[in-house]
Structure formats: C-alpha cells, structure tokens
Amino acid sequence: MVNIKTDTATTKVFASKSSKTKDLSVFIINKSPKALTKPLELNIASPMNYSIDKIYRFSGKGPNDIDPKWEQVTKVNTNIKGTLVSGINLPGVSITIITLKASKN
Secondary structure, X not given: OEEEEOOOOOEEEEEEEOOOOOOEEEEEEEOOOOOEOOOOEEEEOOXXXXXXXXXXXXXXXXXXXXXXXXXXXXXXXXXXXXXXXXXXOEOOOEEEEEEEEEEOO
C-alpha cells in the first residue's frame, strides 16, 4: 500500500489505515545517526485522495540521547500530489509520523 523511494537502506516505512475513516498514519523510521538530506518520496497505492493532516516526530541528538523529544512538526515543505508525498525531512535516529486524511475522488 505504501512504499518509500530513497537510496538508503536505513529508512523504513510502515502504514496503518483506519477501517472506519480510511485515514492513513504513515510511520517513517530513520535508523541512521545522520539526517536524510536527499529527497524522500512516499507512494501510496490507494483509490482515495489524501491531504496531510499532521506531522509528528520523535527524535533526539543521536542514538545515545536519553531525552529525545516528541513534537508536532510544521508541514511547510511537505507536499502531497495525488498519492505522492514529498519534501519530508528526517533527522538522524528518528521516527516521523504523518497523518493523512482520506477523501473520495
């Protein structure tokens, strides 16, 4: 349903869809201690249209940080066009969660 286009093996993506609302929660994990600086694209295979609702991130200053932060991130540079989400920033050793609202075509 959701795949990631990136040239690094340290980035993984998982998704969960609400059976009631059809909204998606996309979990992107960057296991590398370095931020992902190259463009990242998510392709969503779905007949639904989506809009970005919220973006959250759990990250710290590296793999040894004992006080990482959970925060809501502004979606200034993140875009969605059809079923393609682009402009996602991934700090090193982080989990980014994008909630996408479903709408009918």
